[in-house]
Amino acid sequence: MKVLLLGATGYIGSAVADHVTSHGHEVVELARGNGDRPGRERRIGDLADPDSLTRAVTPDIDAVVHAATPTGDAATDAAAVDALLAPLRGTGRPFIYTSGVWVLGATGPVPAGEDAATNPIPIVGYRPGIERQVLAAAADDVRATVIRPGIVHGRGRGIPALLVDLARKHGTPVFVTPGDHGGEPVHWPMVHVDDLAELYAAVLQRADAGTIWHGVTEPAVPARDLAHAAGRAAGVLAAPRAWPVAEASEALGKAFADALALDQRVTGDAAGARLGWRPRRPGAVADLANGSYRAYEVLGADDGADDAADDDVQAIAALVAAVEHAQQNELPDAFMSLFRTDNPVWTTAHGKRLAGWDEISAFTHQVLPGAMRESTAVYDIERVLFVRSDVAVVNVRQRPIRLDGDPLPDAPEGRPLHVLAKSGGTWRIAAAQNTQVVRG
Template sequence: MQVFVTGATGWIGSAIVDRLLEAGHKVTGLARSDASAALLEAKGAQVRRGDLDDLDSLRAGATDADAVVHLANKHDFANPAVSNRAERGAVQAIGDALAGSHRPFVLASALAFLAPGRLATEQDRSPFHGIDSLRGGSENLALELVAQGVNTVVARFAPTVHGEGDHGFVAALVATARAKGASAYLGDGTTRWAAVHRGDAGRLVRLALDQRVPAGTVLHATAETGIPTRDLAEAIGRGLGLPVVSVPADQAGEHFGWLSKFCGADMAATSDATRALLDWAPSGPTLFEDLDSGCYYR
């Protein structure tokens, strides 16, 4: 299978590319820089130059592929409207290219703000619609493409996709703890984050493509359903040898910066339906095992 992957050199994307190549698939990765192109070529993948604003390149990549995995995102936390609009435009462009073909389209989505206060399941539907909503409402847009003959599969990734080299939320918490001289959690620290190891996340997407799961399927890439943010702060404090403190809600922005809205969000989720459908059994290290290994402090 020829698979077109956006975000192919990113944290999750590079793991997915590795799993696809190991399984014998051919991969074309979207690359916006010479460095990204070189990384893909070194793995044996093909390169299509472009970015999320180059809709012609996205359409061409999708047209030439047997399947598409869309992971790229601008992640502009200072100006989220830029990210939201780019995401929606990219999904629409890919959908236009795949319409009527019934080819697989795996869309990377998120669990943030999906089901506050309870465990989210694959049956929950995203509350975000329209270009001005979170991620441009791309999950619902992609699912609407099913009616146009696109085999959309939504893969919702845990907020913490962890492992050696992680530069996401946990790495940001570690950097904040170093800068502030204390590892902190917000309020009483009872909000929870689901977690999955990067290798397990990559294998999930490969299984979804290999098994040609039905159009409209929602998958959850979660190995641990919900880790209290206080426990996470305590693990980071141990690793850095720093005190652990609670930050009141009215000081969240000052202490955590762009992370503050996520620190106060309950982002817990099950993956029971996903495991049963794909026969997917996460086997990588837990988040605390990765933290205790020291890889986040080197």
């Protein structure tokens, strides 16, 4: 297909362009200015100029994807959609409109599916009307569909990047809550931007006309957990603090602050069942704590295989996050599953040397249960060195924290060193040593 893409340089649109291209389609950018990207055609159009949009949808365009940021004016956005749809009517060509889960409003305890009634918050108040306008085009032989992304993370951008910036600014992680004291829980439906882009490709290729799809991989991630992870990405280790929406409104504006305080549970299971969508990227908390929002050195990666190296770095970050999870939750079996079975070795922070899977397992099952009654630790990657494509050395900073997330300033830090080996596509710990930091 030759796909006209609005918003191709934006956060979601740039990922959509990458993935649609990887599926063998040709992307044509619709932008307000001149200047083709290498290998990519650009056409000129503006959401405020309907005629320019209609002119851009020429007969050689096989599909249109609208992933541009709305103008904020209902009449302007409705006119833009009409202008884009006009050349598609009677042709059976696809049209995808990007909405969002905020049109659902507060959802209650049961995750909302695509058939849930809309109850938009003010910041997206007119969006349901645009959705209906798009879906109505199915009656005119347009394969019109709507995608509602959750809160998008990944590539170090989006609303989660704001949480990182807020943690730096406040000196502590913060999350917006509707009450004065943070007593009311707030959950966000989340999706990785690259998984979301794969959904666009699936909808473009296989979705029926007149359908809505939720781009959500994690239905309800606690905002407190996201804030805590954002603090770690910012280098701010502290218990998250509730930020009452009244205070947040002064800094962020009321409409946006209300959106961040919205408690939602949303399911995107329909896309997996009906379109074969198979998300595979890290979850939002892991991505914030040890993924694309964290800066650490990666050395020795093959420059000619960037995608493979990125996948390996993500897998290594996920392994370190799994070490942290197993330790924090006192899960000896989960911890041992991260070691390879073939002759692993480990030296503990207290100098105990362990050799072989059985010896390490026996020690872990003896000491881990009950070890986190009063405190635990976080594990942050600082450096990854690829010795070979299947062997990596990882420097980790282990920082003790109280169970509420505040640091234990007088407790010694650890400096774990993990030697990882990849076999059968899976990274495992082959050797590890932890060294305590002695404060002089």
